[in-house]
Amino acid sequence: MGSKLANKKRKADVSDSESENELADGAFDGVLSASEDDLDFELDDDESDEESEKGTDGDSEGEQDDDALLSDDIPSDVDNEDEIGKVLKQTEELEIAEPGVDPKPKDEDDEDRNYRIETDANGNERYVYDEIDPVYDSDDSDAQGPANTIGDIPLSFYDSYPHIGYDINGKKIMRPATGDALQNLLDSIELPKGWTGLTDVNTGNPLNLTQEELELVQRVQMGLIPNELHDPYPDTVEYFTSIEEKMPLSSAPEPKRRFLPSKNEAKQIMKLVRAIREGRILPYKPPEERAREDEEEEQVHFDLWQNEEPQQPNPMHIPAPKLPPPGYDLSYNPPPEYLPTKEEREEWEKTDPEEREKEYLPQKFDALRKVPAYGTLVKERFERCMDLYLAPRVRKNRLNIDPNSLLPKLPSPSELKPFPTVTQTVFRGHEGRVRSVAVDPTGSTIASGGDDGTVRVWDLLTGRQVWSVKLSSDEPVYTVRWRPNKDSFILSAAAGEDIFLMVPTCANVAPALDQASRDILAAGFGYATNGQVHNGVPAGKVPPAKWARPGTKLEDEGVLVRITVRSTVKVISWHRRGDHFTTVSPSGQRSSVAIHTLSKHLTQIPFRKLSGLAQFAAFHPLRPLFFVATQRTIRVYDLQKLELVKVLQPGSKWLSSFDIHPGGDNLIAGSYDKRLLWHDLDLSTRPYKTMRFHSEAIRTVKYHKGGFPLFADASDDGTVQIFHGKVPSDQLENPTIVPVKVLKGHKVVSKLGVLDLDWHPREPWCVSAGADGTVRLWM
């Protein structure tokens, strides 16, 4: 414990940082071990803090503290069993600590010396001192009875002797007679006063306590001051007394001014007397008169604003609002329509006075003399006063604008027209869902592909099927797209892993056009056989796609080219020139996006690695940009520089498709989480508008490409929604988007509604393909 305390102290000193010496001479072993005592330190933190506060005062004080602590700590060291022994020890210490009576000073020896002079055996003088009579208070501990002088050796050494040691005079101290067992028993039965059951170590006698000692022990046990006589609260000694002394301290004579009348005062009094005599001063004015005078004294008025200078009003000052002026209904004779009806009166009377909208009821009096006093006028005034000084004033900006000005400027309905409103034609024929539909570039026919693996071509206006081919028996046709040039009549369709390019043979297609289309498709074969195709592809590697003829049966029907890629193709989209097209197969890992070149029969995979699953891809309508939609983002790549230009963040969880505005600066995207997102490509990577008008996933979005400011989306809730979306020619203006029409007609079959839609290239018509097996033309 002691070492611990020392440690603490050292620690405190270390923190003081001024005393380097202590650091130098103090051993560090404690510091090292300090870590072991950490727990104890934590417990004793407050102590050490106290010490550190005192720290700089000096070592002596610190030591005293330590001593005090040590003595305090003793009880914890001693076992509980020998409490009495502990008490004894304490009493001894107390005796030592007691400031003893001083021994008689030695310099008194000339009066009466306390020694005798004798001659010893050698004849020398020998001082023989009187026996000192040790009183109780004496600090002479030796004088206690016959003390054993054997020192600090165990008494067992004397076990074989009849004595137990020697006293100061060299005489044997005989062993006290010990009683026999019976005696002991008797002793234990009738205990003498002060019996402890212990044996005095030095004398071998049973250790008995005296009455005083017992009382002392009792007091200590009770936590009182051991010394009965000690008075902790002594009376104060008054050094200065409050009692007035009878006799003066100074013997100076009393000054004259104390007993002679003042001449100066007499003079002044005479002055007043004279003034009163002459009537200059009225000696006494009764208080009533004075009060009246006070009253009559008017308040002095003057021009308070004589040199007024206008100040800038404090911007923080809010003047109290004025009360509103009275209206018609407050008149004593209001127009009759302002008077409350019976019901209104009853309702007013029923409502709580604090909840009433008006605190008065309009009343009519047919003559002015009948108008009574207004009952709550004083109260109203009082409330106004309370408002003036107690109501917190806040400047509130009241919106004093016409609410209609907030509404966006919408084009008038006549401006919005035309847009498709009704079903014109229903094309039936597909078995199962119709997955895809496309209007050809001339706008006379449409092509559709469905779950039954067929591609059908219909006459747009009559709804007659003009051509059909079964591409696959087990795979659905996911997508059909026309080559976007008018100089050809080429249809592309994807079924499973195969992409087919075909020239439908219809009656309304001119033979020249048919031939031109066949030539375009055939040109690639010549290129491929020249062997230039494989330039880029190492011999060992499998080419990303295989261009081939589909076989005679299909070729007779007009299907001329089959391209086989590695995984199921879901999306085809053409470049505007018609030489390239891209396919997306979301399940294909790294080859999910492929760009095909028609003239070279070449297939390339632009991305080695794509973050996320590719959902859709398209070429920019004007510039050499390539858009790829993954589940969450739309990435824009520059095809010339071969770099990423922009990443759009539509903020939806799973994009389904997107379409680029023919102007090239805007883009709409649809998502499976029911959102339709309009992106302004110049503005931000975040959507300009998010539209949530569908209750189910959005499958397809399409802009009208033929000059009408329309766009549409197809959703699984069985509806097609038509929007008016005008992109202003002025760059600074924002596009106007107005929802115009919901086209309902398709039925929802097993949670799928409208799967695809396409706009007519010139007219405001659109075609939609539904899961119910129909294709509908809306106009």
Place this chain on the structure above:
Amino acid sequence: MPQIKKKGKAGAAKNYITRTQAVKKLQLSLPDFRKLCIWKGIYPREPRDKRKVTKSLKASTTFYYTKDIQYLLHEPLLAKFREQKVLEKKISKALGRGDVSDAARFESRANDPEKTGKPRYTLDHVVRERYPTFVDALRDLDDCLSMLFLFASLPSTSAVPAKMIARCERLCLEFQHYLIVSHSLRKSFLSIKGIYYQANIQGEDILWLVPYKFNQRIVGDIDFRIMGTFVEFYMTMLGFINYRLFTSVGLKYPPKFDQLKDEQGAELGAFALEGVNIATDSSATKAITNGESDRIDPGTQAAVDKIVKQLKENEITDEEPAKTEASEDAEEAEQDTDAIDKFEPVAAGGDILPQPSYSSSDPAKLFSNFTVFLSRETPRQPLEFILRAFGCKRIGWDAVLGEGAFTHDESDPSITHQIVDRPVIQAAMEVDGDGEDNQTAHKVGINGRYPGRIYVQPQWVWDSVNDEELKSPEMYAPGASLPPHLSPFVKSTQGAYDPTLPLEAQETEAEALDALIEDADKGSDEENGMDIASDEDDEDEEKDGFGGFSEGEEEQDDGEEEEGSEDEEASAVLQRQIELEAEISGKQVKSKQVDPKLKAKLEQRKQLEKKAREEAEDLERAKGMLSKKKRKLFEQMQYTNKKKSTEDLKLREKRRKLEKEKNKA
């Protein structure tokens, strides 16, 4: 490294202070703090975010600007408050010792506004501080006047000492005198709360409320100490404002006050106005003239006599001779030179500069030619004030109403107008009239009326004042039912209901149509008489059935264009059905169904409804394009508008009903 900002050392936490903190800072008691706040015009503020200001926040915590409180620290009044506190302590100590004489001595020194009616301190510096310019003070005069006029009519209690009331009354009367002299009263309105007045002083519109002369009821818990504090300040303020106003029109302030006259109830007449500079003004006492000066002043007597003689020669008895009093002539001349000259373009081609034009009737001249007599039952004080403010010089009243009248004699021949507010007694008048005729020298007409004067009800005065022209007295004749008294303070806004306009001018098309159809329905009902009553039940049933049918149709088809034709078709079907039924029962087909006018109206209404529906749809569509935040704002704005318009709608409906009833009767 930037300095770390500590919390609570800047911003809102430092700018605002709670009331408890403020009181502690100023070392004041709460009532003293309240007084100081009221006088200095310091009011609580609302922090934008209360939580940033204080940690221990209650709903009732009031906050002040720390700067405001800081500024109060330098207020000299603070020292006065402390002195007062010390004095109070001394008194209580003396009383505790049983030293009554000492206590009394201290008390005599104490500032005891309850007893003396005025405090030991002055508030003029506070007035100057709060209103750095005179116009600022005028701007804040509304509450001041309303409060003082109210206190002037309160009964005196321990909380409201009589001295205070008397002072309020005097200040108010002085202010009224100024308004009379300067003719700056503009409008007045008799409301159920009291009489509202509006004056225009130096371009500032001041509106205040004067209660009717009745004992005010004091209901609820009203702390008169708070009101007294306000009044104390307002009295000082109005005193100085009055001084400035009086001096601005060349009058001495305070005007001479005749205690005796006041005790006799002269009110306005108890004051005698004096010019500041006697040398410039020939008539030293402008006074409240009742035309008495011509009787007193011997100098002008001769001139007046001469004019009177002239007038007699001209046989013009209606004209008032006192009008041509010398002093008034001078006044008019003054006014003429003061006025702006009218600039007329001499040659064509120049721009026309707008000039402030005097309204057709100058407020100073509205009643200037009249001698008015107030009957016993009319409220004298407001009438006297308003008549004088609009130029009337000679007002007489019954002796019961107090001192200061031009004449107490009702039969005075110079009286042109008499204001009465008593019902006409039909039966008694003929008998009594004859009896009186015999007794009195004057000719007393029927119902105790004197011929040759106009009898009107008090509202005539107010309506004439508000319309700035004399209303025709027939409408306001005694016993006549008065036209509604309209508030002149309401500014008509576009679309709001205005009772002065005819109903047709403000109702919407749909409402008008509804009303017409209703009328037609009723008319046809009346025509057909009781016949229909028996059949009405059947009709209703049929109608119900038809309604259900048409609804069903609508549900099936959402093409709106077809709806109209559908309805027509349906009505045709109905018509046919009714005809068939009539045939079976052997009755004639009712004329009601074939009324072409009504049908057209119905058609029109249907069209209107359709239009309204379309508009609503458009609105809904447009609202759909707004962001959520803006949509909320929009709806909020529409809420108040709608509330107002429904109120207006209700008023119009009521009026239509009333008009219809009137037409019937």
